[in-house]
Amino acid sequence: MAVEKMEMINIIGQMDEVDDVAKNIILSSSVHMVNAITEINQNNFPILKAQDNVDALLDFNYIKQYNSQKNLQEIERKVEGLLDIFEIKRRVKFKYLNEEYDFKEDIREINELYEVVREKHEKVSSLYDESKNIEKLEQYLRYLRHINVNLDEVLDMKYIKMKLGIIPKYNVDKLKKNYENISAIVFKVFSDIDMAVVMAFVPKPVEIEVDRVLMSLNFDEININVKFKGTPSNWIDMLSQRKEEIKREIHSIRSELSEIKTKSFKKIEMYYSRLIMEFKIEELKNYIACTNEFFYLTGWVPFFKKRNLMKRLEKNHKNLIVIFKETKDLREGLNPPTCLRNGYLLTPFQSIVKMYGIPSYNELDPTAFVGISYMLLFGAMFGDVGQGLVLFLIGEILNRFKRRPNLGGVLARLGISSTIFGFLYGSVFGYEDIINALVVRPMEDINLMLIAAIVLGIVLLSIGYLYNFINSYKRRDVENGIFSRNGVVGLSFYWLILYYIAAKVLDKETFLPSGVITIILIILLIVMVLKEPLSNLVKGVRPLYSESVSDYYIEGGFGILETLLSLLSNTLSFIRVGAFAINHVGLFIAFATLAKMMANNVESAATMVLGNIIIIGLEGLIVFIQGLRLEYYELFSKYFSGTGYEYNPCCITSYLDDIKKGILSKITKKQSTLVSIE
Structure with missing residues (x-):
């Protein structure tokens, strides 16, 4: 860890x-x-x-x-085409990567397979388009079924062009009003409440002018790309026959493609896996x-x-x-990346650390402290057996089924902590009469809860000081490790002033006279003001000040005031832990009171269920944020710099993670594309 x-x-x-x-x-x-x-x-x-x-x-x-000379874009396009045509899920299988292979031979095979598949796929696509055009033409020709004229002869007229299409119903009147301005003969062959089917006979010399007029009326012309002989009724019969022929052709080609897919499925997965590897190799190079x-x-x-x-x-x-x-x-200034390695219990809490910053290489990994302290803080504020188990289940669902290991892992562990504190408080879904409290019931001993919260805060802040000592020692930072407000002097001042305040509150005799303690506190404050010159003296660095002496002491004076205020505020900030534990009980009492006011047992039970949902969702979120605030603002500020950069090994999994996040667009062009590893 x-x-x-x-x-x-x-x-x-x-x-x-x-x-x-x-x-x-x-x-x-x-x-x-x-x-x-x-x-x-x-x-x-x-x-x-x-x-x-x-x-x-x-x-x-x-x-x-x-300087790489490889151009993988073309082969990428073909592999992507094969995956899309055969609807194959994008999967990287390492068994194909651990083998000895020549990707040039793979490229040759990909090209051959792609040409065969592309030709058949394009043929199917063209047949589908033809079938759709036939269906549309059939629909129009049904309106002309009663006309007994050879349609092929009408279409082959030398000087007249026949146009067939739809005009919106609201434009039919406009057409009538402007009919004398149109150099064409127009027939309405069918109409309903929305549209009208019209047939226009246009002299070819004025076709362009007539087209402009028809376009202004939103005329949707049907393009007749087939030629048969006979009346519209004969055409409809022959179009039906052609549709059946197309269905048989499509079925035949799809059967061939299905056979190709069955034979080539594993090979296409292999090509995709090796293509991903080739991209990663080029990235590494x-x-x-x-x-x-x-x-x-x-x-x-x-x-x-x-x-x-x-x-x-x-x-x-x-x-x-x-x-x-x-x-x-290594040369000075060359800092390694930070590789964090924690056990199963604490690994999810690395995400909380990384949201603040990456530990530098010569800095302690705070994950263990963050994980344990965060679970303590959350459990203390949200202690309930039933609600904790619900959080645990939600976390496991996010982790195992929704592929959210960080959020799910943190929630599951916080749920366990909440369940443990639920036994300590004797609370199950807010009810305190189901099990006995092992330690205390928050609402029955408010003073104890608030005092315990302060004591917990003092312990956690003190551990934060110890982390800073170790980090400063690793960095050989005398100023921050010994003389600063977060160093040995700062911790001595903190413990001494806490001891003095506690002795006065409890009316106990101090081990030293009050005047002596006051003098020691003043000396410690002076040492904190002189932290830079003292540390430079110890290290033998000259000059003693990095800025003008007057500016340094003015800033140091304000620093002392900030130190006194921050020590007080940091400690008292933990009182919220006890306050939220009490508030948790109080919120349940409010819903329990509402449930008793309901007219029947069903409404009462529904109120309690709704109350628990609100408590888990709303108060759980608030407590989650408050715990995070205590970690970031009260504890991290004592010992954590977060100035490192993360260890990011060159590997296939990191490449696919980038694809999923949308950072890379080389391999997947569609956001919906799924990529998995086997």
Whole structure:
């Protein structure tokens, strides 16, 4: 339960192996990539250690940024087309990636399969379009069924063009009024309350002018793209026959496509998986430096993943030069990424930490403290066996079925805490007469609840001070760790003033006279004001002040006032924990009173159910936010900087996460596309 130890890896290899090395690094899910050119320019790449490979040393003088020549967009379009045509879910299967394969051969097979499928798919699409046009034409021809004239002869007239279409009913009158201005003969062959079907005979020389007039009337013309002989009634019969022929053709082609899908289903999944890998390989190679013969790669690896990475590289690549460097051997200012690793209970609380900031590499991981303290705070404010179990179930549903592991995991654990405190308070869905309280009933001992909340706050704030001591020690920060208001001096002042106030309230004798305690408190305040010059004296740094002396002490004076106010406000802020525990009971009493006022038992039960829903939803949300506020504003401000950056290994899963978030559009063009991993 800490920030994992990181090492920098530097790899030198032959250019003809670069794709295979990149693939194995991606499958290991272990390397957070760093731009190799940057490290080389800053003389941090340990090339001189590769003295057993003179060629790599000589070639080093001609190093440059890797420039990919691959163009995957065309093959991506074809794979996407196959997935869409066959309605195959986008899945990455690692069994296809761990095999030895040549993607060039895959590209050849994809091209062949795509051409066959595309041709059949386009044929089906054209047949569907033809069928729709036939259905539309049939609908129009039914209006002409009573006309006994050869329609093919009418359509083939040399000087007259026949037009058939629909005009909205409200434009029919306009057509009548402007009929003398139209150089055409227009017949209304059918009408209802919404539209009218009209047939127009237009001299071809004035067709353009007539079209403009008809368009102004919203004339929807039917384009007759087929030719039969006979009357409209004969056409309808022949169109029906053609529709049946189209159905048989479509069925035949779809059967062929279905057979192709059955035979090629696994191959298409394989192509998609390997295409994703190719995109990821190209992404990784953007970080690589190279010459004509060699490539140079650098990145960060957590210590616990180092063995697996080396096992994979040594198994597949015998001629690689791999050099690891510990953080102590790196240049100043080069900070590793932060890899957080916590147990099953605490992992979901990493999301709460990351919302505030990423711990720096030389900083304690606060996840354990946040997880335990947040569960305590929430449970104390929202203690109820029944409502806690409901929160637990909601969390499990979000986690297991809705794929929301962070929110679901946090809710499930808060639900467990709420259930435990429910037993301590003796509350089940607000009722306090079902089980006995193991410790206290909040409404019956209000003073105890408020005092306990303050004591809990003091304990948590003190732990926050201890975290700051350790973080300051790791950073060798004397000023913040010893002399600041969050350091040893600040904690001494905090505990001493709390002791003095408690002794006065309880009317107890202090171990030192009041005057001496007052003097010590004043001395501690003065030390906090002098934190910068004192720390510079200890470290031997000159000058003692980073700004003018007058500005420093003016700012320090206001800092003392802020220290006194913040110590008081931070401590009293935890009184809300007891207040919400009491409020939780009071809100239930309000609903219980309303239930007793109902006319019958059904309405009373409905009121209690509604009351519990409101309490779980509304008050649960408020308590969730209040607990978060205490963590962020009262505790994190004591010890957590959050100035690090997250460890993000180059792997397939992170790439697919980016696709789901909509960050990348290379692979999925539709937001509804599902991507899964098997």
